[in-house]
Structures are given as C-alpha cells and as structure tokens.
Amino acid sequence: MAGNNKKFVEEITSMDEDFAKWYTDIVKKADLIDYSSVKGCMIIRPYGYAIWENIQKILDARFKETGVENVYMPMFIPESLLTKEKEHVEGFAPEVAWVTHGGSERLTERLCVRPTSETLFCEHFANVVKSYRDLPLNYNQWCSVVRWEKTTRPFLRSREFLWQEGHTVHRTAEEAEERTLKMLNVYAEFFERDLGMPVIRGRKTDKEKFAGAKATYTVEALMHDGKALQGGTSHNFGTGFAEAFGIQFLDNDNKLKFCHETSWGVSTRIIGGIIMTHGDDSGLVLPPAVAPIQVVIIPIQQHKEGVLEAAGKIYDTLKAAGIRVKMDDSDQSPGWKFSEYEMKGVPLRIEIGPRDVADEKCVIVRRDNREKSFVAISDIVAEVNAGLNKLIDALREKALENRENRTYVANDLDELIKIAGEKSGYIKAMWCGELECEEKLKEVADVTSRCMPFDAEPVGDKCVCCGRDAHKLVYWGKAY
Amino acid sequence: MAGNNKKFVEEITSMDEDFAKWYTDIVKKADLIDYSSVKGCMIIRPYGYAIWENIQKILDARFKETGVENVYMPMFIPESLLTKEKEHVEGFAPEVAWVTHGGSERLTERLCVRPTSETLFCEHFANVVKSYRDLPLNYNQWCSVVRWEKTTRPFLRSREFLWQEGHTVHRTAEEAEERTLKMLNVYAEFFERDLGMPVIRGRKTDKEKFAGAKATYTVEALMHDGKALQGGTSHNFGTGFAEAFGIQFLDNDNKLKFCHETSWGVSTRIIGGIIMTHGDDSGLVLPPAVAPIQVVIIPIQQHKEGVLEAAGKIYDTLKAAGIRVKMDDSDQSPGWKFSEYEMKGVPLRIEIGPRDVADEKCVIVRRDNREKSFVAISDIVAEVNAGLNKLIDALREKALENRENRTYVANDLDELIKIAGEKSGYIKAMWCGELECEEKLKEVADVTSRCMPFDAEPVGDKCVCCGRDAHKLVYWGKAY
Incomplete structure (x- = not known):
C-alpha cells in the first residue's frame, strides 16, 4: 500500500538544496551530537552514542569470533617513540597534539596524544614476543584518537x-596477508549486510596507503551525493615496523626472524556514512542492526478506552522478543511524534487507535518509504521482523542503485575531466601505476584514487592520463 | 576433602614478606599489565582487560536499569572552562597534563587532558536543559582520564x-540526593555480591570530599594488608556547579531555578582491589563474576584413549551453559598448567584422567582453598555452578573476617597513636568535626578519615583528638 509522502518536518534544509547543510541539520536535530567550547571536538549525545554502542557490540563480537582479544595502550606517545618508523612519523607528526606540561612542570620529553597506536603496540610486541610459540597475537583496542585537523565536520572529520584499532603479529607473510583480508571482509560484511551500505573492496595506491604500510586495503562506500567515503581500512605492514622496533622471534628452525604485522580500523565516521547513505529530507533513516530504537509505538487517541492497554501489550511482546522498542505515550500530538521519530530514523512505527483495538489490528509504517501495513496484533513479532528485514534490503538496494547510477567510465583524460566536472560519483579508468599521473588527475580533475578493486574487469588497456600501457583499474572520485 | 597446600609457583614474592612486591609480581606474572616507555602509564594486557570488560558489562547493565544513558565528551578541556568552578580547579589544576601545541602551531589557549569531566558536562547541560520537562538527565561515560601523579602503581595510581563517570541533573535536591545514594548502592552491591569485597558505606569528611561537591559518599574496602581502598564514590553537587555554569530550568511555577547535580565513578583500581583482597602466594584469585576464565579443564595423561574426548565433552557442555571455560590441552605438564591457572586466579580447575573417564567422573579443584571434589560428569554444570557460588561466598567471608580482625576502637589520642603504630586496619574513633583534629591525626598517627559510616553505633561521645563533644563516628586508616 502506498505511503503518505507528506513532509512532516519543515525545519531541515533539503538535501538537494544544500547537502552539507542538510547533514549538519540532521546531526543536530536528531540529537546525535552537540558542539562544545573545544574547537573541532564533538559531544556524542545519548542517541548518537547508542548507535556507536550497537556498532561496537556487533563488531567486537565478530572480532572475537576470529580470535581477537582487546587490550588498552596508553593515550600518550613519547616523541622519540613516535619517530622510530620514518614513513609513519612523516605521515602523522604534522597533525598531532603535543602535551608539554604535567601539572606545573615542563616535561623533559614532550608526548603526543595518540593519532594511532602502532608505535605503542610495536614497543609492547618487542617486549613480549620471543618464540614462534607466542604467535600470532591478535589484539584490538577501542579508544579515542586525536588528529589536529584544520577543518572539521561531526563524525566525518x-x-x-x-x-577501534586492531594490531596483529604473525610468523609468516602469508598469515599476515590472510589476517589483513579477513578483517577487511569482516568490515565489508558489516557494511553490506548490517548497514545496507554496498562497498567496493580494493587496494589503495601507494600514494593513498597508510604511512608505514606495505599494502592498504579499503572498503569504499558511495554517499547519496556521489562523494566517496572510506569506510574502513586494513593494512599489511610486512616486516617494516618489526624491523624498526626490533620485533623478532626464534622460529622452530632456531633462526631469529622479524614478525609480520597488520593493523585495521573503523571509526565513528561510520555514523556519518549511515546518515549520508540512507538519510532523506525528513531526517535520519537507520539500519535496524544499529538503530537505538527499532520500533516506536504511537498510540492514537490514547485517552480512549483500551488504546494504551493494547499498545502496552504490543510493547511487552516486542520487548520480550528482543526487539528494541519504545512507546511514546507523552502528551504531544501524534503528528509531532511522527515527525520526531522520522527525524531520528526509527525504522518502523506502529500506530494503534480505538478502531484498531476493536479489530485486534495495528498499523506498521516503514520509515524509508512510509509504506503502511495493517497487521494482526497476534502476528506482531513476525510482522515487525519481516518489516525490519524488508527495510534493510530496500535501503541496500537503493544505495546500490545510487552507486550504479553514479559510476562512470572514462577512456581518456578529456573524458575524465568532463565527467569529474559535470557529475558526482565514481569514475572507472585505467592507470599505468605512476605517481605522476595520479597527481596530475588530482590537479586537473580534482579526483583522487579511491581504490583498485579486487576482481574487477579492466575498462581498457591504456592509462587514462598518459596513454601508456595500463593494467590497473582504479575507481577515482571525490571523498569525504 | 582437604586440598593439597603445596605452593606450585615459586617465583613470586610472598605477601607476608613484602606485600608491595607481591602485588607487582602478580600484576606482571598473571599477564595483567606491561610497562611501556610512557612513564606512569600502563598497558592493560588481554587478561587484565578482559577483567575490566566484565566489570564494565555488569555495571553498564545495572546503570541502564536505573535509566542511565551513555554519552561521550571531548577528552580536552580549555583552561578557561576548567577554571569556572573555583574549588574544582583548585583540586585538579595542579595535576593535569597540558596540551600546548596542535601540529606545529602553538594553541592560543592551552587545553588540559580531562582529569574528570564535570566542566564539560556542565557546559553541555547549560546548553540543553531549558525546562523541568527536560529533567532529569542521567548520563554516564566510559573513558580514560589523566592525572599527573608523582608516584604510580599499576591499577592503583x-x-x-x-x-566511568556518571553525571546527572535534577529538578530537586531530594531527587539528586536519591540518585547519589542509589548509585552508591549499585557500587556497594557490585563489590559485595559480585566481587566478594565487603565495603563500608559512608560519607567523606569535608577535607576528603570531591573538589566542588556538597557531599561525597564512598564505599571503602579493606585490603588483605589492612590498608583501605576507596572503591567508588558518589557525589551530590547541590547547585554549586549549576550556579557556576548557569544551568537553569524553567519550573512549572514559571520560575527559573538552578539544577541539582550528581556525579559518581569507579575505575580500573577495582582490579587492584580484587588482587589485594583475594590474592594469595600462588597468585590471583578472581571472583567468578569478572573472571575471564571461570573454569579451566586440564586433561591428565591426555594422550591416553578417551581423555581428550571426555574433556572436550565437558568443555562443550559448560560452554553451552554460558560458563566461561577454557581447555588447556597444550604439551605443558599438568603441574605447570596447575601453577599457571592458579597464578591467573581461575576460580575452578577440572582435572580428568583415564581412570576418571572410565568412572564417568572428574575432579573439580577450587582455587581459593584447593579443595577437591570428585563429581559425576553428568552433573557437571550443576557442580560447577555450585563450586563457583561456594567460592565467591568463601572469598567474601574471608575478606569480612580479615576486616573484622583488623578493625580497632580508639578512645583517646594515645590509644589511637599506639594502634596506628602497631596495627594495620581501620580505627573506629569519635570526631568533633573540626578540620584541625583531622589534620592532627594525620600528623601524629599518619591516618586519614576514610568515612563516616551510615547507621553506625557511636563508640563514645568525645573527640578522640581534642576531647570535646563528638557525635561523628569515623573510620580512620591508611589508604591506597
């Protein structure tokens, strides 16, 4: 049955009018964040933090299923430790916050607030790894990190x-590569299955890889406006950090060898990605897996006999079935409540009024398309679960369609410049592998390489930039 | 049946010989922590962090049952914000870490790394609280904080x-006081029921209360060596912070009023408290509620037919029953394994050898007293649950006995000085309420007031120090 397309919430900017303003309107109006007097930092409010808690719960369990254990490293890194791996320090030193005083005393060595914790993990690994019997170590930590960005946006930057940052140490190169890809797949499945965000899995070019990594793999998502978002990355460090930090083990052939390491992470920017993938002009649209409230019950004419009782029974039934349900029987009007929970992206709304009570039915309204179904109260758990499943499938499909509609192919430089100037989305084009061409595309078309996708069909055999032989297919785009 | 009292692990210092060294031996040898090059900070290793995760899981669920929601505040506090509440800044400014540079630029205002987040919460509350309808707000955050201590010890300092730091805002003084005490009781029950650590609930003297609080309540535990440990605190701020930060609401009588606030917290020092309450000369002894491994299965003569299969079945059965179980079928000797899991404080050990397999039995050994029971494999879940319950009851009883044996009464100053010099434990004594007397006791007997317990029988009517009339019973002691 077709839903009602009336726009209930008038106060937010339309996404077609000003996507950036629409985004900031949502993060504020859906009570996800608040600003504070600390420039560039945000307060994550209960509704926003509950989304993060759900993300954590799902990922943490999946990490642990693969043998990962959590740890906690200090938040400070002495300058001398940060500078041990050359590429790494060059990548991060320009954007760290420095602690120079403890109480009233000046520190003899300044400490940076971790921008990432490779150096601390490596120092620890060098202490504890002795023999091949100690390997692998599969560690992870959930924490906050600091990077002194000039321009900032809630969740995105x-x-x-x-x-979370995972850090693992292995005996062989093969095992490290396997772990790197395993974690990339954990991320990809989470994005696609749970968040309804289709991603491209691929490898970063050397220019875009992590400072100090041998290879960086990424899952790239495309936002509603056609800009890309790096959803998560997984790095194979080879033996680079192990050599810089002296992480060696005695192998069973009695030889001392350097360990192979990986690291991998996702952050609260996932929340920004969810907003920009699924949101609409009425507000947030949340994937059920991470929605703090999956179903809101709104009684209609709630002072009439039997309405609150029937609503209460539905609430109890859904709660007992493990569904995150809220009942709003406050004195606000139903219309106000509809707008409020649409703004907050609650996947399903249940309406129940006096006539429904008599019929032993209620109405389920989907957040994404406002489709209404009249269902028997006795079937409520099955109907809600079906509704949640349909919604996430529809979100995924719509996002995939958006990506397909916004994926272009460029065969030469003029074509690429034209597409980049006129369209917003991915541009598939061949690349020779030279940094020079990559930099030129940034300069002339303002695009960066997002990734070299796994198992992709080439779209030609000449570099889109220089025309030389090219075997690498690259997705180019503009990114958050 | 009496257990075997042989001391398996020889490498740690005996607690009677050197309690401090015993403590540091345990935190290292049980793989709880590692040191890093960051002075005064520790690395919490997987086994230590898993204890913290269990603590978090239990407390977080209990907080939420009382209507608490989690949030995240920035880790930095601008100097001007920290100094808004006078007593508060005096309490914390001398021991904060200061960030003065972001990247290569000097900041126009320096930022401290949060030692606690009252100022940030208050700034936010002033933004979002408008009407009595917005109240209460019951917020909590799990995070790390920094205090620039001179001498440090793992977990303790x-x-x-x-x-975690809870921060709540209320309409009335009564409601704030109720929340303050409610959270104190959540802590007290957690310590007593789940951790087997009996606590004294009481109020701090003005000298010992939180910087900026109207009243601080505490749960105080006594360690094996007779020193006290402040387990958790809950503060009633009255309207002090609200006045400093302008947190006002329009009440239903149309008057603008200041809010009443509370805050409450516990930290990783709980883990230090567990070690010093229950540990022994063989290592850690962990309360089942927070033990990462509740039961370890050690097959005996594991290469003999049927042993590993039977052990595997026990493992599967316990795991299916929701018990945190580990099987160690590594090539180490059973004796080595016994020592290892005793060091790690695993509450129960199951031994199963060829003869047990034939008899369809196994042996359960309790960590605390090494008592052995021969049990039928078919009863394993019930037997393990009974064993875990007996163990936590025994730990609690032993800790209570230790506290009772170490609680003294002093009627005058000479007696107090004598007890403080010769014994280690609580000294109950009356106090007139004057700061002067409190300071004198610190000077002459090196004791501080731990708390004024709720519902306590007075032990006299004259101040132990000055001899004037006194109505307050105080527990005095030396504290971690």
Whole structure:
C-alpha cells in the first residue's frame, strides 16, 4: 500500500538544496551530537552514542569470533617513540597534539596524544614476543584518537574521534596477508549486510596507503551525493615496523626472524556514512542492526478506552522478543511524534487507535518509504521482523542503485575531466601505476584514487592520463 | 576433602614478606599489565582487560536499569572552562597534563587532558536543559582520564586510568540526593555480591570530599594488608556547579531555578582491589563474576584413549551453559598448567584422567582453598555452578573476617597513636568535626578519615583528638 509522502518536518534544509547543510541539520536535530567550547571536538549525545554502542557490540563480537582479544595502550606517545618508523612519523607528526606540561612542570620529553597506536603496540610486541610459540597475537583496542585537523565536520572529520584499532603479529607473510583480508571482509560484511551500505573492496595506491604500510586495503562506500567515503581500512605492514622496533622471534628452525604485522580500523565516521547513505529530507533513516530504537509505538487517541492497554501489550511482546522498542505515550500530538521519530530514523512505527483495538489490528509504517501495513496484533513479532528485514534490503538496494547510477567510465583524460566536472560519483579508468599521473588527475580533475578493486574487469588497456600501457583499474572520485 | 597446600609457583614474592612486591609480581606474572616507555602509564594486557570488560558489562547493565544513558565528551578541556568552578580547579589544576601545541602551531589557549569531566558536562547541560520537562538527565561515560601523579602503581595510581563517570541533573535536591545514594548502592552491591569485597558505606569528611561537591559518599574496602581502598564514590553537587555554569530550568511555577547535580565513578583500581583482597602466594584469585576464565579443564595423561574426548565433552557442555571455560590441552605438564591457572586466579580447575573417564567422573579443584571434589560428569554444570557460588561466598567471608580482625576502637589520642603504630586496619574513633583534629591525626598517627559510616553505633561521645563533644563516628586508616 502506498505511503503518505507528506513532509512532516519543515525545519531541515533539503538535501538537494544544500547537502552539507542538510547533514549538519540532521546531526543536530536528531540529537546525535552537540558542539562544545573545544574547537573541532564533538559531544556524542545519548542517541548518537547508542548507535556507536550497537556498532561496537556487533563488531567486537565478530572480532572475537576470529580470535581477537582487546587490550588498552596508553593515550600518550613519547616523541622519540613516535619517530622510530620514518614513513609513519612523516605521515602523522604534522597533525598531532603535543602535551608539554604535567601539572606545573615542563616535561623533559614532550608526548603526543595518540593519532594511532602502532608505535605503542610495536614497543609492547618487542617486549613480549620471543618464540614462534607466542604467535600470532591478535589484539584490538577501542579508544579515542586525536588528529589536529584544520577543518572539521561531526563524525566525518574531527580532532578527536572514537575508533577501534586492531594490531596483529604473525610468523609468516602469508598469515599476515590472510589476517589483513579477513578483517577487511569482516568490515565489508558489516557494511553490506548490517548497514545496507554496498562497498567496493580494493587496494589503495601507494600514494593513498597508510604511512608505514606495505599494502592498504579499503572498503569504499558511495554517499547519496556521489562523494566517496572510506569506510574502513586494513593494512599489511610486512616486516617494516618489526624491523624498526626490533620485533623478532626464534622460529622452530632456531633462526631469529622479524614478525609480520597488520593493523585495521573503523571509526565513528561510520555514523556519518549511515546518515549520508540512507538519510532523506525528513531526517535520519537507520539500519535496524544499529538503530537505538527499532520500533516506536504511537498510540492514537490514547485517552480512549483500551488504546494504551493494547499498545502496552504490543510493547511487552516486542520487548520480550528482543526487539528494541519504545512507546511514546507523552502528551504531544501524534503528528509531532511522527515527525520526531522520522527525524531520528526509527525504522518502523506502529500506530494503534480505538478502531484498531476493536479489530485486534495495528498499523506498521516503514520509515524509508512510509509504506503502511495493517497487521494482526497476534502476528506482531513476525510482522515487525519481516518489516525490519524488508527495510534493510530496500535501503541496500537503493544505495546500490545510487552507486550504479553514479559510476562512470572514462577512456581518456578529456573524458575524465568532463565527467569529474559535470557529475558526482565514481569514475572507472585505467592507470599505468605512476605517481605522476595520479597527481596530475588530482590537479586537473580534482579526483583522487579511491581504490583498485579486487576482481574487477579492466575498462581498457591504456592509462587514462598518459596513454601508456595500463593494467590497473582504479575507481577515482571525490571523498569525504 | 582437604586440598593439597603445596605452593606450585615459586617465583613470586610472598605477601607476608613484602606485600608491595607481591602485588607487582602478580600484576606482571598473571599477564595483567606491561610497562611501556610512557612513564606512569600502563598497558592493560588481554587478561587484565578482559577483567575490566566484565566489570564494565555488569555495571553498564545495572546503570541502564536505573535509566542511565551513555554519552561521550571531548577528552580536552580549555583552561578557561576548567577554571569556572573555583574549588574544582583548585583540586585538579595542579595535576593535569597540558596540551600546548596542535601540529606545529602553538594553541592560543592551552587545553588540559580531562582529569574528570564535570566542566564539560556542565557546559553541555547549560546548553540543553531549558525546562523541568527536560529533567532529569542521567548520563554516564566510559573513558580514560589523566592525572599527573608523582608516584604510580599499576591499577592503583597511574597517570592515565580507565573509569566511568556518571553525571546527572535534577529538578530537586531530594531527587539528586536519591540518585547519589542509589548509585552508591549499585557500587556497594557490585563489590559485595559480585566481587566478594565487603565495603563500608559512608560519607567523606569535608577535607576528603570531591573538589566542588556538597557531599561525597564512598564505599571503602579493606585490603588483605589492612590498608583501605576507596572503591567508588558518589557525589551530590547541590547547585554549586549549576550556579557556576548557569544551568537553569524553567519550573512549572514559571520560575527559573538552578539544577541539582550528581556525579559518581569507579575505575580500573577495582582490579587492584580484587588482587589485594583475594590474592594469595600462588597468585590471583578472581571472583567468578569478572573472571575471564571461570573454569579451566586440564586433561591428565591426555594422550591416553578417551581423555581428550571426555574433556572436550565437558568443555562443550559448560560452554553451552554460558560458563566461561577454557581447555588447556597444550604439551605443558599438568603441574605447570596447575601453577599457571592458579597464578591467573581461575576460580575452578577440572582435572580428568583415564581412570576418571572410565568412572564417568572428574575432579573439580577450587582455587581459593584447593579443595577437591570428585563429581559425576553428568552433573557437571550443576557442580560447577555450585563450586563457583561456594567460592565467591568463601572469598567474601574471608575478606569480612580479615576486616573484622583488623578493625580497632580508639578512645583517646594515645590509644589511637599506639594502634596506628602497631596495627594495620581501620580505627573506629569519635570526631568533633573540626578540620584541625583531622589534620592532627594525620600528623601524629599518619591516618586519614576514610568515612563516616551510615547507621553506625557511636563508640563514645568525645573527640578522640581534642576531647570535646563528638557525635561523628569515623573510620580512620591508611589508604591506597
């Protein structure tokens, strides 16, 4: 049955009018964040933090299923430790916050607030790894990190953000590569299955890889406006950090060898990605897996006999079935409530009024398309679960369609410049592998390489930039 | 049946010989922590962090049952914000870490790394609280905080530590006081029921209360060596912070009023408290509620037919029953394994050898007293649950006995000085309420007031120090 397309909430900017303003309107009006007097840092409010808690719960369990254990490293890194791996320090030193005083005393060595914790993990690994019997170590930590960004946006780029960083140590190169790809797949499945965000899995070019990594793999998502978002990355460090930090083990052939390491992470920017993939002009649209409230019950004419009782029974039934349900029997009007929970992206709304009570039915309204179904109260758990499943499938399909509609192919430089100037989305084009061409595309078309996708069909055999032989297919785009 | 009292692990210092060294031996040898090059900060290793995760899981669920929601505040506090509440800044400014540079630029205003987040919460509350309808707000955050301590010890006092800090805002003084005590009781029940650590609930003297609080309540535990440990605190701020930060609401009588606030917290020092309450000369002894491994299965003569299969079945059965179980079928000797899991404080050990397999039995050994029971494999879940319950009851009883044996009464100053000099434990004594007397006791007997317990029988009517009339019973002691 077709839904009602009336726009209930008038106060937010339309996404077609000003996507950036629409985004900031949502993060504020859906009570996800608040600003504070700390420039570039955000307060994550209960509704926003509950989304992050759900993300954590799902990912943490999946990490642990693969044998990962959590740890906690200090938040400070002495300058001398940060500088041990050359590429790494060059990548991060320009954007770290420095602690120079403890109480009233000047520190003899300044400490940076971790922008990422490779150096601390490596120092620890060098202490504890002795023999091949100690390997692998599969560690992870959930923490906040700091990068002194000039321009900031809630969730997408802030001076402090929450994330997880996995760090593993292995005996062989093969095992490290396997772990790197395994974690990339954990991320990809989470994005696609749970968040309804289709991603491209691929490898970063050397220019875009992590400072100090041998190879960086990425899952790239495309936002509603056609800009790309790096959803998560997984790095194979080879033996680079192990050599810089002296992480060696005695192998069973009695030889001392350097360990192979990986690291991998996702952050609160996932929340920004969810907003920009699924949101609409009425507000947020949340994937059920991470929605703090999956179903809101709104009684209609709630002072009439039997309405609150029937609503209460539905609430109890859904809660007992493990569904995150809320009942709003406050004195606000139903119309106000509809707008409020649409703004907050609650996947399903249940309406129940006096006539429904008599019929032993209620109405389920989907957040994404406002489709209404009249269902028997006795079937409520099955109907709600079906509704949640349909919604996430529809979100995924719509996002995939958006990506397909916004994926272009460029065969030469003129074509690429034209597409980049006129369209917003991915541009598939061949690349020779030279940094020079990559930099030129940034200069002339303002695009960066997002990734070299796994198992992709080439779209030609000449570099889109220089015309030389090219075997690498690259997705180019503009990114958050 | 009496257990075997042989001391398997020879490498740790005996607690009677050197309690401090015994403590540091345990935190290292049980793989709880590692040191890093960041002075005064610690690395919490997987086994230590898993204890913290269990603590978090239990407390977080209990907080939420009382209507608490989690949030995240920035880790930095601008100097001007920290100094808004006078007593508060005096309490914390001398021990904060200061960030003065972001990247290569000097900041126009320096930022401290949060030692606690009252100022940030208050700034936010002032933004979002408008009407009595917005109240109460019951917020909590799990995070790390930094205090620039001179001398540090793992878990007990470190420059960075993990904790939770609850912050709530209320309409009335009564409601704030109720919340303050409610959270104190959540802590007290957790300590007593789940951790087997009996606590004294009481109020702090003005000298010992939180910087900026109207009243601080505490749960105080006594360690094996007779020193006290402040387990958790709950503060009633009255309207002090609200006045400093302008947190006002329009009440239903149309008057603008200041809010009443509370805050409450516990930290990773709980883990230090567990070690010093229950540990022994063989290592850690962990309360089942927070033990990462509740039961370890050690097959005996594991290469003999049927042993590993039977052990595997026990493992599967316990795991299916929701018990945290580990099987160690590595090539180490059973004796080595016994020592290893005793060091790690695993509450129960199951031994199963060829003869047990034939008899369809196994042996359960309790960590605390090494008592052995021969049990039928078919009863394993019930037997393990009974064993875990007996163990936590025994730990609690032993800790209570230790506290009772170490609680003294002093009627005058000479007696107090004598007890403080010769014994280690609580000294109950009356106090007139004057700061002067409190300071004198610190000077002459090196004791501080731990708390004024709720519902306690007075032990006299004259101040132990000055001899004037006194109505307050105080527990005095030396504290971690």
